[in-house]
Amino acid sequence: MNENDIVIYILLSLVIMLVFAFAVIWFLNQTQKKLTSSKIKEQELLLNFRKEMLLNTVKTEENERNRISKELHDDVTSQLSIINLNIHLLKQKLSDNEDMFKIIDHIESSLKKSTERTRTISHELMPLILKKFGLHHALQELEDAINITEVFHLDITNDHIIHIKDDFKLLHIYRIIQELVNNALKYSKAKNVHISFEEKQDLNIKMTYSDDGVGFDDKKINSGLGLSNMNARITLLDGTVEISSIIESGTTITFIFPNHD
Numbered sequence: 001m002n003e004n005d006i007v008i009y010i011l012l013s014l015v016i017m018l019v020f021a022f023a024v025i026w027f028l029n030q031t032q033k034k035l036t037s038s039k040i041k042e043q044e045l046l047l048n049f050r051k052e053m054l055l056n057t058v059k060t061e062e063n064e065r066n067r068i069s070k071e072l073h074d075d076v077t078s079q080l081s082i083i084n085l086n087i088h089l090l091k092q093k094l095s096d097n098e099d100m101f102k103i104i105d106h107i108e109s110s111l112k113k114s115t116e117r118t119r120t121i122s123h124e125l126m127p128l129i130l131k132k133f134g135l136h137h138a139l140q141e142l143e144d145a146i147n148i149t150e151v152f153h154l155d156i157t158n159d160h161i162i163h164i165k166d167d168f169k170l171l172h173i174y175r176i177i178q179e180l181v182n183n184a185l186k187y188s189k190a191k192n193v194h195i196s197f198e199e200k201q202d203l204n205i206k207m208t209y210s211d212d213g214v215g216f217d218d219k220k221i222n223s224g225l226g227l228s229n230m231n232a233r234i235t236l237l238d239g240t241v242e243i244s245s246i247i248e249s250g251t252t253i254t255f256i257f258p259n260h261d
Contacts, residue, residue: 028185033154054232065125072122080115084108128176135170136160139177146181146247152190152211152224156183158197162205166261172233176255177229180209188213188251205259210252 089106091101130138139156146154156177164170177195184193190213198206232243239257 008024049236055236056104058172058232059168061253062168068122068125072118072125077115077118077122080118082255084111084115087111097153130171130174135162135174138174142181146185146193151185152188153191154193154195155194155205161197161199161259163259164261169261172237176207176230176233177209180253184213187216188249190193190214199259200256203259204256207255207257208252209254212250215245215247217247219233219241 026221081220087104091104091108127138127141127151129141137161138176139159143154143156146152162170162173164173180195181193184190190211193209195207195209198208200206231241234255234257238256243251244253245251
């Protein structure tokens with residue numbers, strides 16, 4: 001075998017080895033892609049399954065709230081109203097008996113308070129104004145109800161820019177705000193609470209909650225019931241939440257979610 005043959009043999013061997021090496025690399029790369037794709041699909045299926053379970057849980061919860069709300073509004077409140085009417089008629093017949101009149105007057109007053117409280121609970125469980133007149137009016141009513149108490153001043157602005165029409169999604173937004181306000185009432189000791197909406201260029205809504213309360217250590221946030229509920233609902237809105245709080249300086253919570261159905 002002459003030198004030329006040896007050189008050709010070596011070159012062919014190198015070419016074959018390179019082709020083989022590239023083939024092995026290509027095969028490993030394709031295998032890795034398939035494994036990665038499979039894992040991504042598996043994760044997507046798991047996330048979709050969890051989201052579906054979460055959605056069913058929230059739907060069940062809201063359906064139960066709706067049932068109890070209707071029961072309170074249609075049955076209990078009407079029964080209380082009938083009792084109240086009978087007491088009023090009894091008062092007219094016993095108007096000459098001053099002691100009895102005072103007792104009945106006290107019962108009537110307590111009954112009115114119970115009826116009003118029952119209506120309030122019914123409304124809190126399922127805000128009928130949200131279904132009838134939309135999110136803007138429901139939030140306006142919530143704002144008015146809080147400001148009447150004078151615990152703090154609540155200001156909700158720019159909620160009219162929300163383009164979502166899906167009733168269930170609107171209920172999620174309302175429940176999140178309701179939870180934020182309840183937490184502020186319980187823990188914040190704030191004088192002012194502000195909730196605003198801003199439409200972003202990527203067709204998302206940025207909802208910002210801020211207060212001037214006592215704040216908390218945001219590095220030690222526990223997943224209490226209120227926070228878990230908010231996280232669950234923002235997940236169902238395909239959104240994200242970010243919490244920032246400084247002790248003695250207040251709290252800011254930012255939600256971002258799609259502004260469409």
